[in-house]
Amino acid sequence: MTALARNQWYIAAYGREVGRELLGRTVLGEPILLYRTEAGQPVALSERCVHRRFPLSQAPSRLDGDRVVCGYHGFAYGTDGGCLFVPGQQRIPRTARLKSYPVVEQDSFVWVWIGDGEPGAALPPRAPWMDSPGYTVVSGMEPIDGNYGLLVDNLMDLSHETYLHGGYIGTPEVAQTPIATEVDDNAGIVYVSRHMDDAQCPPFYAKSTGIKGRISRWQDIEYHAPCLYLLHSRIAPVDAPGPNPDGSDPHAFHVEVVYGITPATEKTTYDFWAVARDFALDDQNVTEFLRGNNHTVVMQDVVALNVLQTALDTEPAGYQELSINIDTGGLAARRTLARLAQQGATPQAQPAAR
Ligand code: FES
Numbered sequence: 199m200t201a202l203a204r205n206q207w208y209i210a211a212y213g214r215e216v217g218r219e220l221l222g223r224t225v226l227g228e229p230i231l232l233y234r235t236e237a238g239q240p241v242a243l244s245e246r247c248v249h250r251r252f253p254l255s256q257a258p259s260r261l262d263g264d265r266v267v268c269g270y271h272g273f274a275y276g277t278d279g280g281c282l283f284v285p286g287q288q289r290i291p292r293t294a295r296l297k298s299y300p301v302v303e304q305d306s307f308v309w310v311w312i313g314d315g316e317p318g319a320a321l322p323p324r325a326p327w328m329d330s331p332g333y334t335v336v337s338g339m340e341p342i343d344g345n346y347g348l349l350v351d352n353l354m355d356l357s358h359e360t361y362l363h364g365g366y367i368g369t370p371e372v373a374q375t376p377i378a379t380e381v382d383d384n385a386g387i388v389y390v391s392r393h394m395d396d397a398q399c400p401p402f403y404a405k406s407t408g409i410k411g412r413i414s415r416w417q418d419i420e421y422h423a424p425c426l427y428l429l430h431s432r433i434a435p436v437d438a439p440g441p442n443p444d445g446s447d448p449h450a451f452h453v454e455v456v457y458g459i460t461p462a463t464e465k466t467t468y469d470f471w472a473v474a475r476d477f478a479l480d481d482q483n484v485t486e487f488l489r490g491n492n493h494t495v496v497m498q499d500v501v502a503l504n505v506l507q508t509a510l511d512t513e514p515a516g517y518q519e520l521s522i523n524i525d526t527g528g529l530a531a532r533r534t535l536a537r538l539a540q541q542g543a544t545p546q547a548q549p550a551a552r
């Protein structure tokens with residue numbers, strides 16, 4: 199099982215999910231309460247009341263202005279987590295404070311810092327297509343009953359598209375074309391590329407772009423470990439000119455596939471998925487087609503990974519996997535994640551055995 203990495207930014211929610219209703223999410227095993235102040239700022243606090251641990255996202259807990267009022271005995275907390283009211287006494291115990299999490303709202307996501315102390319200069323990685331005017335986005339979130347490493351493996355190895363997603367995004371060329379893998383250890387980024395010069399056009403792209411016939415199909419993956427996966431997908435008629443030296447690429451369609459991969463616990467994962475496109479921006483039919491089709495593809499993965507976790511749970515200790523060429527990107531991601539997990543394993547994260 200892939201270890202969890204602390205001292206990292208993780209996506210807790212879409213910005214649209216965080217409002218004046220109390221939202222509970224679990225990130226790296228920590229229950230987190232999310233809401234938005236009256237001025238519109240997202241807030242992330244521990245979701246457990248310090249008194250008797252009542253979950254603060256549960257009714258009848260509620261917001262009173264920007265304060266959270268526990269629904270059990272009425273403790274009230276401010277946006278910094280400090281307790282402002284205790285029933286039946288004037289004195290507020292010194293330890294009556296909820297943990298407060300650093301928050302960044304960026305590219306339509308609400309990110310929280312899970313770790314010790316403040317993030318300092320570390321910022322979440324970017325996915326600018328998520329709220330840029332040149333793109334139209336469909337997105338959603340599916341929970342997975344599996345370790346997040348299974349989803350990372352799945353996304354780094356797109357040759358599974360041919361088999362698990364045949365008839366949607368997979369065609370024979372995906373599994374047949376070799377990949378190129380590069381790792382930037384300093385930045386914690388793994389790059390995996392597969393360029394198919396002459397490939398069948400899968401229904402996902404044929405129906406959304408209107409291309410008839412074969413295509414040139416590029417898949418350039420940028421995995422910002424541990425939490426953000428970007429797939430730059432370029433689709434063009436097979437004989438169309440390539441990109442210009444200045445990077446412009448008027449003869450191709452571009453799809454930016456974004457996954458936020460957030461471990462909720464060791465064996466549960468939030469799968470934030472999105473598809474951003476730079477064509478047919480106002481075409482509602484294309485939007486609805488991509489939303490439905492991509493959700494189907496996401497669920498094919500979710501079902502497979504849930505089954506896989508169950509199977510792995512029944513394996514005897516020390517079972518052996520067999521890795522092949524297509525796993526190069528996934529293995530590089532695992533090494534990067536192991537290093538990040540080790541770096542984040544502070545004394546607070548892993549208390550010494552008593
Ligand atoms: S559990 Fe929250 S006030 Fe008692």
Ligand SMILES: [Fe+2]
Pocket residue numbers: 352358359362363495499
């Ligand atoms: Fe998949």
